[in-house]
Amino acid sequence: MSLPALLDIVLVVALVLLGLSALLVVVRLLRGPSGLDRLIALDVLVAEFLCGIVVYAALTGDSSLVPVVVAISLVGFLGSTTVARFVRRGTGR
């Protein structure tokens, strides 16, 4: 087997591993127990989505999704800090 084909297979395996870890994060997201746990889990889920897009781009050589990665990394940050402001009201203080 040639080296580039092997590298492609390794990248596919990496995508599968990313999916597995996203599954673990979703379990934490559904379980909670507090809003902050869910917030952290969502943050990690967004980052894993970014990783998935980058690995896909590396696998196919198609760079048209790279601007999407930039946009999501910024929007994800805004989302999680904004949600953190509102989580405080639910913590009983």
Next chain:
Amino acid sequence: MSIGTAVTVAQPPPDPDGTLGVVLDAVGTVSIVLGVVLTLVASVGLLSLPDVLSRMHAATKPQVVGLLLVVLGGALHLRTSVDVWMLVLVGAFQLITAPVTAHVVGRLAHRGEGVRGDLLHVDELVDSPDEADPGPDDAETDGD
């Protein structure tokens, strides 16, 4: 960036997928695999650690380094100057924004019930109650 210049210097026009390209692909793949493994570690930690603070520890440190490694690997694969710079931007954003989110979440966790006091050796905020330092969103700006 040095990657881009190295490629433009070492890649003559009729050699789009030469030895250097394969080597860069291989290094990029190794980097991506390391990053994905770190991401997996972060997910396992997020699922198994006991309280919000330790989960946040798993969600910030391995997660950010994992994303940086994956982005580095993607840049080594794509090797176009626009893509490399955009991925550098992604890494920089991640490095800038992850501490901010972690700070906000950690402060809120300390106010709420996100910290298990029996697991802490030192709680440096215990001597200054949170009421004395309401933080950026106090009652005046918060409205409640």
